[in-house]
Amino acid sequence: MDSSPPVGECLDMCPERERRERESQRRLHPLEVQKVQRPNKGPRGRSHPLADPKKTVKEYRRPAAGKELSYPSELRPPATLAKTVHYLLMDVWSSVNYKDLSCLAKTYSFVFDRLRAVRQDLIVQRIMGQGGALVLERSLGFLLCAPYLVRDLPLADYDEVLHSTQVRECFSELVECYKDGGGFPRQAEFQSLLLLYDLGNLDTVHKGMQLPCGVLQSPHVRLALDINKAHFENNWVRLFRLVHQLNCLQACAIYRHLPAARSKALCTLIHAYSSRNSRFPLDLLTRMLALDGPSLTMDMCSRRGQTVMSGENPSVLFLKTALTDVKPESPGREMNLVEQKKGQASWAEVMIGQDRVITNEAQ
CATH class of the missing domain: 1.10.10 (Arc Repressor Mutant, subunit A)
Structure with missing residues (x-):
């Protein structure tokens, strides 16, 4: 039997068969429909939304939902997957209205689901190396920034556990791509993002110390390791001094740890x-x-x-x-540590890789 993976042949962001199926079943997302609707002569006389081929994106399906997951005509090759991620970030996400929570929730759910489908196509085709890394790096850009941007959404619109699971799986797949060999311009950056996202995780730090010398000695990784060291030593003054040196994407990676770190720091100062x-x-x-x-x-x-x-x-x-024992504060807005680092760049640009500069050298 031929055990080689299938090779994607679909050059559109969504296979034609799926586009027609979801159109007929009225399962199109509002961000995928044309402004013009087809009249419906059914008994209820409702209009029939039309799919916009330039906006319709393949949705995520569970492996048991259909055998067509491995059909070449249903799979997108690496170039199409990269184009899809670029569209989701630079066209869809860049137009989101952060003040409108309904719009934010709708856009977040759409981009999150479609990026899962992108990763699914990567896995089915076993795409590794530079082609897989490019897609996963940009997907992680969204996954790391999103928790900060959707922090005010209700639990029904933002599942923190599911989101965190996708971040970890995406990191795991990206690390495997890096093992495939070849040049990866952003490897050091994303190894540092993993160290920051898993702040205080001994296993992650141990693996970080075993990175290739060129990656290990990069400013990105050294800064992330120094922050982890400060965390292990309970040296909170140094930790926050180093956190100030992170760029916007790195700050988003460590964002979820800030409330607990501040709470521990304050308790330490109270005792001291x-x-x-x-x-x-x-x-x-x-x-x-x-x-x-x-x-x-x-x-x-x-x-x-x-x-x-x-x-x-x-x-x-x-x-x-x-001293009263209380839970750490809920994550909130971070002007100094996150938003000022963004500068004039849009959030979509930060996600896709336009913001890669460490403002100061770690000390």
Whole structure:
């Protein structure tokens, strides 16, 4: 029996058969339909949405949903997959309205699902090397930025567990592509993103230390390893000083760890500076925790039973006996650590790879 993988022959973002099927079954996403609708002469007289071939994208299907998953006519080759990812980010996502949560939820679900289908085509065809890496790197750009951008969506519209699972699977597949040999311009960048996303994971750090010398010694990876080292040592002042040096995409990768890191840092400071006869400057504490403003610092301290002293020079009275055990704050907006790093680039450009500069060299 021939065990070689199938080779994709579909040059469109969505196979014609699927496009017609979903059109007839009224399963087109609103982002895939034409503005003009076909009249329907059925008893209910409802209009029939038409698929736009330039906007319709192959949807994700579970392996048991149909044998056509391995048909060459249903599979897209690497060039088409790269074109599809580019369209999803630069055309679809770049037009999202972040203030309209309904629009944001609709666009997120569409892009997330279609990127799963892209990865599915990669796996079925066993595409590795540079062709697979390019598609996976750009897909990860979206997957790493999205949690920050959709943080205000309700649980029904954003499944954090499912999203995290896709991030890990995508990273795993990308690392396998890198093992295939060849030149990968962004390998060091994405190895650093994995180290940041898995902050504090010993297994990930161990694998990171075994990277090829050229990748291991890159500024991206050295900075990510230094941040992990600070985390293991509970050196929170150094950790947040290093986090300030991350670029936008890297900051999004570590974003999910920030609330817990800040909570541990504040608890450490409370124990270290606990005294009724001393005060800790609020502005200094805000800078040490890399928060966007004193009001956020005051809220963190108050939730933990610490007294905030107002006046010309606001300060905090740290008392470990008054320390209250609370859960870390929910992830929120990060102007200093995330959005200012984006600069004039769009989020789609950050995702696709236009923002790759480490602002400062790790120390």
